[in-house]
Amino acid sequence: MTRKFAGVAVALALALAACGSDPAAAPQEGAGSGAATIEIGSLYEPQNLDNTAGGGQGVTETFNGNVYEGLYRLTDAGQVENLLAESEKVSDDGLTYTFELRQGVTFHSGKALTAADVKHSIERVSAEDSQSARKSQLQVIKSVTAPDEHTVVVKLSSRSISLLYNLSYVWIVNADVKDLTTGEDGTGPYKLGSWKRGSTLSLEPFPGYWGPKPANGGVVFHYFTEATALNNALITGAVDVVTSEQSPDALAQFTGNPDYKVAEGHSTTKLLLAFNDRKAPFDKPLVRKAVSSAIDDAKLLESIWAGHGSLIGSMVPPTDPWYEDLTKVNPYDVELAKKQLAEAGYAGGFRFTLDTPNYDPHPTVATFVKSELAKVGITVDINVITADEWYSKVFKKRDFAATLQEHVNDRDVVWYGNPDFYWGYDNKQVTGWVEQAERAKTAEEQTELLKKANRQIAEDAASDWLYLYPQIVVASSKLSGYPVNGLNSQFYAYGIKKG
Amino acid sequence: MARYLLRRTAFLLGSLLLAASLLFVLLRLLPGDPANALLSIGATPEQIAAARRQTGSDLPLPEQFGAWLGGLARLDLGTSYVSKLPVGGEIAARLVVTVPLTLLAFALAVVVAVPVGFLAAHRAQRWYGPLLSGFAQLGIAVPVFWIGMLLVTVFALRLRLLPAGGFPREDWAEPGRALAALTLPVVTIALVMSASLIRYVRSATLDVLGSDHLRTARALGESFAGAMWRHGLRNAAGPVIAVLGIELATTFLGAVVVESVFALPGLGTLLIEGISEHDYPVIQGVLAVSTFAVLVIGFAADVAQRLVDPRLRTRLGRS
Numbered sequence: 001m002t003r004k005f006a007g008v009a010v011a012l013a014l015a016l017a018a019c020g021s022d023p024a025a026a027p028q029e030g031a032g033s034g035a036a037t038i039e040i041g042s043l044y045e046p047q048n049l050d051n052t053a054g055g056g057q058g059v060t061e062t063f064n065g066n067v068y069e070g071l072y073r074l075t076d077a078g079q080v081e082n083l084l085a086e087s088e089k090v091s092d093d094g095l096t097y098t099f100e101l102r103q104g105v106t107f108h109s110g111k112a113l114t115a116a117d118v119k120h121s122i123e124r125v126s127a128e129d130s131q132s133a134r135k136s137q138l139q140v141i142k143s144v145t146a147p148d149e150h151t152v153v154v155k156l157s158s159r160s161i162s163l164l165y166n167l168s169y170v171w172i173v174n175a176d177v178k179d180l181t182t183g184e185d186g187t188g189p190y191k192l193g194s195w196k197r198g199s200t201l202s203l204e205p206f207p208g209y210w211g212p213k214p215a216n217g218g219v220v221f222h223y224f225t226e227a228t229a230l231n232n233a234l235i236t237g238a239v240d241v242v243t244s245e246q247s248p249d250a251l252a253q254f255t256g257n258p259d260y261k262v263a264e265g266h267s268t269t270k271l272l273l274a275f276n277d278r279k280a281p282f283d284k285p286l287v288r289k290a291v292s293s294a295i296d297d298a299k300l301l302e303s304i305w306a307g308h309g310s311l312i313g314s315m316v317p318p319t320d321p322w323y324e325d326l327t328k329v330n331p332y333d334v335e336l337a338k339k340q341l342a343e344a345g346y347a348g349g350f351r352f353t354l355d356t357p358n359y360d361p362h363p364t365v366a367t368f369v370k371s372e373l374a375k376v377g378i379t380v381d382i383n384v385i386t387a388d389e390w391y392s393k394v395f396k397k398r399d400f401a402a403t404l405q406e407h408v409n410d411r412d413v414v415w416y417g418n419p420d421f422y423w424g425y426d427n428k429q430v431t432g433w434v435e436q437a438e439r440a441k442t443a444e445e446q447t448e449l450l451k452k453a454n455r456q457i458a459e460d461a462a463s464d465w466l467y468l469y470p471q472i473v474v475a476s477s478k479l480s481g482y483p484v485n486g487l488n489s490q491f492y493a494y495g496i497k498k499g
Numbered sequence: 500m501a502r503y504l505l506r507r508t509a510f511l512l513g514s515l516l517l518a519a520s521l522l523f524v525l526l527r528l529l530p531g532d533p534a535n536a537l538l539s540i541g542a543t544p545e546q547i548a549a550a551r552r553q554t555g556s557d558l559p560l561p562e563q564f565g566a567w568l569g570g571l572a573r574l575d576l577g578t579s580y581v582s583k584l585p586v587g588g589e590i591a592a593r594l595v596v597t598v599p600l601t602l603l604a605f606a607l608a609v610v611v612a613v614p615v616g617f618l619a620a621h622r623a624q625r626w627y628g629p630l631l632s633g634f635a636q637l638g639i640a641v642p643v644f645w646i647g648m649l650l651v652t653v654f655a656l657r658l659r660l661l662p663a664g665g666f667p668r669e670d671w672a673e674p675g676r677a678l679a680a681l682t683l684p685v686v687t688i689a690l691v692m693s694a695s696l697i698r699y700v701r702s703a704t705l706d707v708l709g710s711d712h713l714r715t716a717r718a719l720g721e722s723f724a725g726a727m728w729r730h731g732l733r734n735a736a737g738p739v740i741a742v743l744g745i746e747l748a749t750t751f752l753g754a755v756v757v758e759s760v761f762a763l764p765g766l767g768t769l770l771i772e773g774i775s776e777h778d779y780p781v782i783q784g785v786l787a788v789s790t791f792a793v794l795v796i797g798f799a800a801d802v803a804q805r806l807v808d809p810r811l812r813t814r815l816g817r818s
Contacts (some may be wrong), residue, residue, distance in 0.1 A: 053537070412541075497801050
């Protein structure tokens with residue numbers, strides 16, 4: 001027996017030695033030098049590498065501006081800047097745009113950028129099988145031509161003041177590469193190193209980049225499915241920065257700790273209680289207003305985000321040019337809510353089913369909404385569904401009374417101008433304003449019209465805009481130069497420095 | 500033995516076919532559409548139709564089923580709807596993590612559980628006998644993710660001895676780093692697994708210790724160790740091997756929780772991703788491979804039992 005135990009002891013000792021000999025804490029090579037690799041932690045892994053094939057939020061975060069560039073760039077402050085388009089000329093009727101391309105730009109494969117690539121890239125987004133979220137905005141494009149190597153002419157069917165902004169989402173890709181779902185060929189400061197699905201994606205500096213070299217020696221995105229594991233990685237130094245914190249609970253361990261910086265920027269993600277405006281009882285604006293006034297948004301935000309985030313009162317977040325504070329339009333006022341319900345013929349309240357996505361924060365919010373509405377006599381049945389069912393039931397079939405959903409994009413108030421959208425808000429005036437705004441000659445005109453639309457949807461309580469998410473980036477205090485606003489989930493990595 | 504092996508292999512293939520068909524049907528009963536994973540809010544009807552074409556969810560079910568079985572027969576698990584990568588390759592990449600994780604945990608659990616379980620039985624009268632049994636009971640009661648989080652807090656966050664999670668990008672190119680990444684997950688699984696193993700080893704040992712043949716062997720002048728070695732262990736091993744097979748299979752399937760706590764890119768996390776994206780080829784592929792692994796483990800345990808215990812090889816023992 002003794003010999004057997006000795007054997008066990010040796011095996012255990014060996015196992016422990018194997019663990020102890022290599023702590024492998026943080027892969028911090030060359031800390032302090034400008035060429036260090038930046039380790040980025042994120043919850044959003046790309047589904048694939050093509051944003052026109054369902055790559056999702058993850059590929060936008062990883063590739064926008066880093067691997068692929070557009071003719072224009074949306075800065076972290078929300079400004080549209082020239083990038084691969086050096087200049088543009090607009091015809092007097094606003095229907096013809098002539099873009100002059102930047103010269104000396106090469107793809108990662110070594111091929112020089114030509115007007116034909118740009119034509120291909122724009123047409124790829126509006127192609128029949130494109131899954132791009134921007135497809136419908138680019139429907140206004142009638143034709144794209146390339147009269148010479150460095151000139152692209154875009155003809156529109158009607159004026160589109162958002163064209164340059166929308167083009168900032170169009171990746172310029174090499175026209176010769178057919179499949180971009182598992183590889184890339186862009187013009188950005190980084191090229192794809194390797195993608196280990198379920199774990200990491202690395203970007204390496206592209207030596208032939210036309211612009212300034214990245215401030216770091218490359219970046220590695222580390223993907224997590226669990227927020228706790230992600231925060232642990234930041235604490236142990238396995239990652240240097242977390243692109244977007246999704247719960248305030250974890251922040252306590254970083255706030256006030258000199259080793260970390262917590263930045264709260266502007267997000268564009270709104271949490272909506274979206275009514276089906278086609279069906280009773282929510283076809284009546286008064287009922288929708290009553291529901292909006294019966295829910296204490298401030299208390300909800302405090303309980304979910306502990307003081308982070310903000311109230312908006314309508315669809316437009318502060319980073320959109322047509323923002324105004326509309327939180328007073330449907331104030332929290334239980335008595336007012338009861339009065340409005342009585343006026344609408346629902347003095348005794350009513351009952352409805354709330355389709356609730358099964359991931360955070362929706363179930364918690366649904367419970368809160370249920371208890372708030374109980375106070376005015378409305379009974380809520382919570383129906384928890386998966387994201388997938390949400391698409392089938394709510395988005396495609398419109399088979400719902402009300403639902404909770406987060407809307408992440410900026411400038412998306414324009415959906416209220418589309419009566420065919422899932423929530424079915426149909427106000428001819430708003431539809432008209434949104435259309436006119438797109439055809440506006442000046443930015444001021446566009447802003448004025450969209451402000452009107454935004455005010456009107458608040459007056460009609462087209463939906464109940466519960467709150468605007470905070471955008472919280474936590475980083476090691478050694479790090480600088482990272483974006484804090486993360487507009488549309490972009491995360492430009494080329495300015496990040498360690499030490 | 501040869502006929503037995505042949506029969507057992509036929510049974511294995513039959514089970515696999517049955518499992519594959521069940522999987523296919525059950526997945527299709529879930530509400531929703533795999534095409535949804537490709538859409539974003541604001542998708543147009545044409546985009547929805549294109550997504551359905553792309554994922555093949557517009558094809559009739561028998562056609563989808565035929566394609567899946569045909570692929571399986573050629574060992575081709577298809578292409579992910581979402582990532583567009585071959586499922587076989589994705590699974591192989593994840594097995595690099597999950598297989599060592601499972602086997603190391605299993606080995607550690609056996610190395611701990613066998614002597615401890617034996618001691619708990621042999622020294623049941625001493626003070627530490629009941630203590631060891633008590634530890635085993637506790638280990639069974641505590642959820643595995645909690646043990647994982649506890650180990651992370653102590654060894655990764657406080658003591659900074661080991662990484663809190665993740666796996667090296669270079670896989671096993673630097674075995675030291677890969678082992679370090681697996682240490683806490685391995686210990687987590689091994690703790691839970693050894694807790695239940697200890698109980699089985701203990702009761703098997705108790706049975707043997709109280710048996711007539713052991714007493715007779717001692718009476719004939721064998722030392723305790725000698726009697727145990729020659730007559731005791733083999734008898735105790737039978738039931739323990741059966742349990743080991745089940746435990747190994749459970750660990751392989753249960754790795755999903757531990758992988759998620761430790762952010763390991765293993766088979767379990769691939770399955771979760773597949774389910775959340777409604778990616779049928781990935782879900783089917785992972786489950787088919789897991790089913791296969793479980794069946795093979797069961798098969799191996801059966802064979803091992805027959806090797807250890809000659810009685811199972813007789814006509815009588817088979818009944």
